[in-house]
Amino acid sequence: MVSPAMSAAWILVGVAFCALGILLYVAIRSRTRRVDLEKAVQTFRSLDIEAFRNLVDAAEEAFLRNNLPPRKFREIKRQRAWAALMYAWEAGRAATALAKIGQAAQRNSDPKIAASGVQVAESAFRLRLQTIAACLRLLTEVLLPDLESRPVPPLVDQYERAAETLFRLSRFSSGLPGFVRSKSA
Amino acid sequence: MLFIDWHRLLFFFLWITPHVLLGVLAVVLCKRRLYRELPCFFAYVLYEIAEFILLFTLYVVPNVAGEHYKYAYGATLLLSIVLRFGVIDEVSKNLFRESPFLKVSARRSLQCVTGLLIAIGVLLAAYAPGDSSAKWYAGVFVVNRGAAMVQCGLLLALLLFSSFLGLSWRRPAFGIALGLGVLTSADLAMFALRGAFTSEAALRFLDLLMTGTYLVCISIWIGYLLTPELEPASVTVVPRDEVETWNREFQQFLKQ
Numbered sequence: 001m002v003s004p005a006m007s008a009a010w011i012l013v014g015v016a017f018c019a020l021g022i023l024l025y026v027a028i029r030s031r032t033r034r035v036d037l038e039k040a041v042q043t044f045r046s047l048d049i050e051a052f053r054n055l056v057d058a059a060e061e062a063f064l065r066n067n068l069p070p071r072k073f074r075e076i077k078r079q080r081a082w083a084a085l086m087y088a089w090e091a092g093r094a095a096t097a098l099a100k101i102g103q104a105a106q107r108n109s110d111p112k113i114a115a116s117g118v119q120v121a122e123s124a125f126r127l128r129l130q131t132i133a134a135c136l137r138l139l140t141e142v143l144l145p146d147l148e149s150r151p152v153p154p155l156v157d158q159y160e161r162a163a164e165t166l167f168r169l170s171r172f173s174s175g176l177p178g179f180v181r182s183k184s185a
Numbered sequence: 186m187l188f189i190d191w192h193r194l195l196f197f198f199l200w201i202t203p204h205v206l207l208g209v210l211a212v213v214l215c216k217r218r219l220y221r222e223l224p225c226f227f228a229y230v231l232y233e234i235a236e237f238i239l240l241f242t243l244y245v246v247p248n249v250a251g252e253h254y255k256y257a258y259g260a261t262l263l264l265s266i267v268l269r270f271g272v273i274d275e276v277s278k279n280l281f282r283e284s285p286f287l288k289v290s291a292r293r294s295l296q297c298v299t300g301l302l303i304a305i306g307v308l309l310a311a312y313a314p315g316d317s318s319a320k321w322y323a324g325v326f327v328v329n330r331g332a333a334m335v336q337c338g339l340l341l342a343l344l345l346f347s348s349f350l351g352l353s354w355r356r357p358a359f360g361i362a363l364g365l366g367v368l369t370s371a372d373l374a375m376f377a378l379r380g381a382f383t384s385e386a387a388l389r390f391l392d393l394l395m396t397g398t399y400l401v402c403i404s405i406w407i408g409y410l411l412t413p414e415l416e417p418a419s420v421t422v423v424p425r426d427e428v429e430t431w432n433r434e435f436q437q438f439l440k441q
Contacts, residue, residue: 020370
């Protein structure tokens, strides 16, 4: 029979190997993976903020709650929450790429671009963190649709601020209209 | 016939070589003036070299008792653990240096992760103490195992957090985090096994594995410190009509 000390030792060895595997994966990925910045910006811009706002609108939800049978309401609420979650997820992914763009722009010799890069990066970091909080809340709504939801203005605000700053940054750039051109990712 | 003790030869090779490479690393840090950016890591490298000189001297001098060597090993190991925490702190500061927002929020998150990992480390020490036969010496190993878990967890959190947020690492800092991550995860496994397997042959084998991992870790550090920094994605800019841009901005703003 295996003693508890031996079991604990093997569990720790397993944990250590998992950690090692993750470290190597991150190291290899950082060398090989190059984010397509332009595609990320396109994705970010393709997100319909009005549609997202509609999906998380508390008044809309209250209307549906008052006019639909409970079972139907739960079904619709789940679908709306899931759709909003997808929006938040995509916004979060785009924010990661946006942060890379911002950091690249930060190192630009032009002070205007560098200053805009700081703004883009900061907005993107905030947006990324906000999307996670939003995803968690929306996931709760998918699982527990009877819970009354509150509006999520911070996420919308962050999205708009990031989009505005990106727009401002892209206005300074040359090449394709509306894009920060990257020579290497 | 000349008898060669291959184990002893390999043991000395794996013990001495990493410390010679640490000397090379110290020179690289000096030449590239990275000691200004990474003072704690530089101190750690110098400390590891000094520790090796002390322990190696105690090992080869015939008059020194085994117990004295163990005391020196335990004491230097504890200080090494403290310095590694300093290096991790330095790497995290380096990672968040360009973002005022992350300097506050990310470091706060890391403090929470540290608290959680320390709690797990303490529970681990209490419920899986490992070998209790050698008293204080085994105690040092338990502390090192717990510290390795905390440090490995912290470095993983840093790497995953940066990947999640899209943070750009400087090459030296990334190399240090990666090398230290490999070292601490191997430390965690080795010191866990040390508690479970106490036979002479097993301990000798684990010693070889640990020194071998240390060699790998230092090679990673040297590799990343010598490789030039990747060219950042350069943004080519020709400013256009800024007034028009601001007009559009205000137009958009008023539409909302």
